Amino acid sequence: MNKVRTYLGDSYKELVEKVSWPTWEQLQQSTVIVLGATLVITAIVALMDFVANGALKFIYSIFKS
Incomplete structure (x- = not known):
């Protein structure tokens, strides 16, 4: 418990x-x-x-037909 108190005190001081x-x-x-x-x-x-969405839709439309 003493280490925790020291840590909190040092942190506050910093x-x-x-x-x-x-x-x-x-x-x-x-x-x-x-x-x-x-x-x-x-x-x-x-x-x-x-741009990526448009490009992929274009590519998919080529292979769909």
Whole structure:
């Protein structure tokens, strides 16, 4: 039990004294960057899915007839 108490105490001390937390402005800027990157990657994956779907439908239509 003493090891757990020591671990929790050390973890708390590290979070309070040693970690440098971002400012509110930095946090907002990082959030906007992540959201923008997520939207771009989502659009790229959707486009790839659309193209692959069209290509496979075309290939299937060739062999269906």
